[in-house]
Every structure is written in structure tokens, then in C-alpha cells.
Amino acid sequence: MYSNYTTPVEFDMRDVRIVDFRSDTVSLPTARMRKAIYEATVGDDVYGEDPTVKELESRSAKMFEKEAALFVPTGTMANLLALMVHCSRRGSEAIVGDKAHVFLYEQGGAAQIAGVLLNTIPNLPDGTFCLDQLQNKFRGLDVHEPQTSLVLVENTHNMCGGKVLPLKWLDALAEICKKNSAKIHMDGARVFNAAESLNVPVSRIVRDVDSVCYCLSKGLACPVGSVLIGSNDFIKEAHRLRKALGGGMRQVGFLAAAGLCALDEIVPKLKYDHIRTRQIAESIRNLNSSLITVDLENLHSNILLVELLNKKLRPSELTQRLAEVHPKEIEDGLVDSSKRGISVKISARDWAYARIVVYTNVTDEEVNLAIRKIAYVVEEYQHNLK
Ligand SMILES: Cc1ncc(COP(=O)(O)O)c(C=O)c1O
Numbered sequence: 001m002y003s004n005y006t007t008p009v010e011f012d013m014r015d016v017r018i019v020d021f022r023s024d025t026v027s028l029p030t031a032r033m034r035k036a037i038y039e040a041t042v043g044d045d046v047y048g049e050d051p052t053v054k055e056l057e058s059r060s061a062k063m064f065e066k067e068a069a070l071f072v073p074t075g076t077m078a079n080l081l082a083l084m085v086h087c088s089r090r091g092s093e094a095i096v097g098d099k100a101h102v103f104l105y106e107q108g109g110a111a112q113i114a115g116v117l118l119n120t121i122p123n124l125p126d127g128t129f130c131l132d133q134l135q136n137k138f139r140g141l142d143v144h145e146p147q148t149s150l151v152l153v154e155n156t157h158n159m160c161g162g163k164v165l166p167l168k169w170l171d172a173l174a175e176i177c178k179k180n181s182a183k184i185h186m187d188g189a190r191v192f193n194a195a196e197s198l199n200v201p202v203s204r205i206v207r208d209v210d211s212v213c214y215c216l217s218k219g220l221a222c223p224v225g226s227v228l229i230g231s232n233d234f235i236k237e238a239h240r241l242r243k244a245l246g247g248g249m250r251q252v253g254f255l256a257a258a259g260l261c262a263l264d265e266i267v268p269k270l271k272y273d274h275i276r277t278r279q280i281a282e283s284i285r286n287l288n289s290s291l292i293t294v295d296l297e298n299l300h301s302n303i304l305l306v307e308l309l310n311k312k313l314r315p316s317e318l319t320q321r322l323a324e325v326h327p328k329e330i331e332d333g334l335v336d337s338s339k340r341g342i343s344v345k346i347s348a349r350d351w352a353y354a355r356i357v358v359y360t361n362v363t364d365e366e367v368n369l370a371i372r373k374i375a376y377v378v379e380e381y382q383h384n385l386k
Pocket of ligand 1: 025073074075076077101102154156158187189190215217226
């Protein structure tokens with residue numbers, strides 16, 4: 001369900017132009033980033049001797065206006081460390097949206113490794129959840145119950161289609177959590193996209209959260225890495241536990257150098273990813289199709305959910321057909337400037353949605369190729385349904 005890769009069967013791959021919208025995780029390092037990696041000054045980071053890692057950590061802490069930061073290999077490890085530190089008391093629980101990455105796609109590491117109970121609350125379509133419901137979920141001091149230590153939010157919200165959590169909602173959430181002595185962790189894998197969309201600094205978004213992590217290897221185009229950010233005490237403990245999880249890395253400044261480059265080069269350009277996502281969304285909406293549509297009014301960032309309206313075209317079918325190149329398309333002139341057929345990769349999410357994700361390497365030409373291919377395939381299905 002999570003990713004969907006199909007190979008066109010009728011064509012040699014060399015004849016095919018592939019445009020890949022499955023995820024921003026497939027983004028590739030830029031030339032400037034590759035140079036920064038090559039030239040990085042490095043040392044043994046487990047000994048605390050890698051100056052480039054230190055620079056990324058201190059710069060991240062400063063940007064987010066928190067005390068300290070820690071470079072970790074993945075977003076999954078960053079979230080797990082947050083759970084382990086905030087819920088260190090045995091018998092703790094964390095409340096999390098039922099569509100959160102932490103709940104759905106991190107293998108239940110909270111239970112498996114951290115010994116933390118995840119208590120879910122239904123996510124609303126905008127990535128938030130009902131704060132009255134949250135209030136009712138906090139446990140009291142009854143000896144029968146676990147202790148609610150943490151509330152976890154995701155921003156932007158991946159499964160909800162790149163939704164940006166409203167600042168007002170975050171402010172109200174902080175008040176409730178404070179009242180109930182619970183900490184807040186933000187899975188900010190794409191928090192820079194949220195900041196871009198709201199036109200505020202990331203520090204405003206995370207003002208009242210106790211910890212946040214952001215991913216370098218999604219829309220920021222780095223090969224590896226996430227940064228976990230919080231107070232000095234929080235990071236000190238996360239640093240200790242990172243070693244236990246096998247996340248103590250040595251000359252990792254090569255990767256931190258990519259991260260520093262991303263902050264300079266990619267973050268200021270995220271707006272173009274959002275613009276291109278909107279162009280694709282508008283083109284789908286303009287098809288006025290009974291088969292597929294998009295919620296243009298609630299498109300916030302670089303993740304577009306394509307809704308399949310008619311059970312005669314399933315997300316998996318659309319995904320497969322877009323990736324294939326049929327001889328008739330070539331005859332009909334659906335080719336790129338080198339006369340190659342166009343394979344568009346997207347991912348099927350569930351029974352009703354497919355997902356398109358835009359990232360820095362996606363060009364205007366590729367957006368246009370995708371728009372043409374989607375229009376062609378939808379027209380083909382409409383025709384066959386008649
Ligand atoms: C919202 C969110 N959080 C966390 C992760 C996990 O990141 P990683 O793949 O680096 O473990 C992802 C990955 O796609 C994600 O989308």
C-alpha cells in the first residue's frame with residue numbers, strides 16, 4: 001500500500017521517460033550538495049569530534065529556538081527517541097493521531113522497543129484532532145491506568161495530504177497539554193514545508209512543543225538524516241539512547257554537510273514545490289472528470305491526494321496505468337521532447353486515494369509531462385466506461 005512501483009511491460013526502459021512522484025524521499029542531492037559532501041570536514045562523532053555535525057546541530061537548535069539538537073539517521077529513530085525520553089517512566093502512554101506516521105508506519109517501535117502504549121485519537125482531514133476528545137483521553141491518577149506523558153502531532157501531515165496544522169490549533173493544544181502535565185513532540189518530517197506554507201519561521205510553529213524532529217532526506221533532498229531538537233536535558237538523554245539504538249555514527253559530517261547545504265539551498269526553494277503541486281492539482285480539477293478529483297481548496301504543500309470517485313477506477317489501477325507506456329500513446333504523440341513515452345509514477349494510498357508528491361528535482365517540464373499523461377489516461381478510462 002505504501003509505495004507502488006510498476007515497470008512498463010511493453011517498452012524497453014531506455015525508451016521511457018520516467019517522472020517519479022511517489023514520494024519526496026526519492027529526491028536526489030543537488031550538485032552543490034554533492035560538492036559539500038565531498039569537501040566536508042569530518043571527525044568521529046561518537047567521540048564528539050565531528051565539527052560539521054556540531055554545526056548542523058547548533059544551527060538547527062538556533063533556527064528552531066530551542067537549546068540543543070541531535071543528528072540521527074532517520075525520522076523513525078528521531079520519533080522513537082522522543083518517545084523513549086518523554087515516556088521514560090514505565091507504564092507511560094502517548095496520545096497520537098490514528099493516521100500518524102508513528103502509529104502506522106514505524107512498526108510499532110513505541111511498543112516494540114520503547115515499551116510505550118500508543119493511544120490513538122481520530123485524525124480529522126486537516127491533520128488535527130478534536131481537542132475536547134483529547135482532553136477526555138488524559139488519564140487521572142487511578143492505579144489501573146497508564147500515565148499519559150506525551151501527545152504527538154505530525155506537521156505537515158503526510159497521510160492527510162501534506163496538511164499544515166493551524167497555529168491557533170497548536171496554541172490551544174499547548175494549553176491543554178500544559179494543564180494536563182503532558183509533553184508535546186512534533187513529527188516535523190516536513191515542518192519546513194509547513195513554515196513555507198504559513199509564511200512564518202519554523203521557530204513559531206514549534207514555539208510550545210517540547211521536542212521536534214525534521215527530516216533531511218525527504219523534500220530537503222539529502223541522502224540520509226534527521227535532526228531531533230529540544231531542551232539540553234532532553235537532547236542529553238536522547239544522545240545517550242541513540243547509542244543503544246545503534247545510531248552512534250562516526251565520520252557522519254559528510255551527511256551533516258548535505259544537511260547544512262539543504263538549509264541554505266533547498267529550504268528557500270520549497271515554495272516552488274508547492275506551486276508545482278498546485279499546478280498538477282489544478283490540471284486534475286480542470287478535467288472535470290467523474291473519475292478523479294482533488295481538494296484544491298485544502299491543498300497546503302507538496303503532497304497531493306488524488307481522490308478516485310468511481311469504483312471502476314481504483315487507485316492501484318490508476319497508479320499502474322500511469323506507469324505503463326502503451327504503443328497507442330506514442331502514436332497519439334504522448335511523448336517527451338526526445339520522443340520517449342512517459343511513465344508517471346505515483347503511489348496508491350488506500351481504496352480511495354492515490355498520492356502525488358513534488359520535490360526539488362521535479363522540473364516544470366516534468367510537471368507538464370505528468371499533466372498530459374494524467375489527462376490522457378483519464379480520458380482513456382472515461383472513453384472505455386462509455
Ligand atoms: C511524517 C513522517 N514522519 C516520519 C517519517 C520517517 O522517516 P524515515 O523514513 O527517515 O524513518 C516519514 C517517512 O516518510 C514521514 O513521512
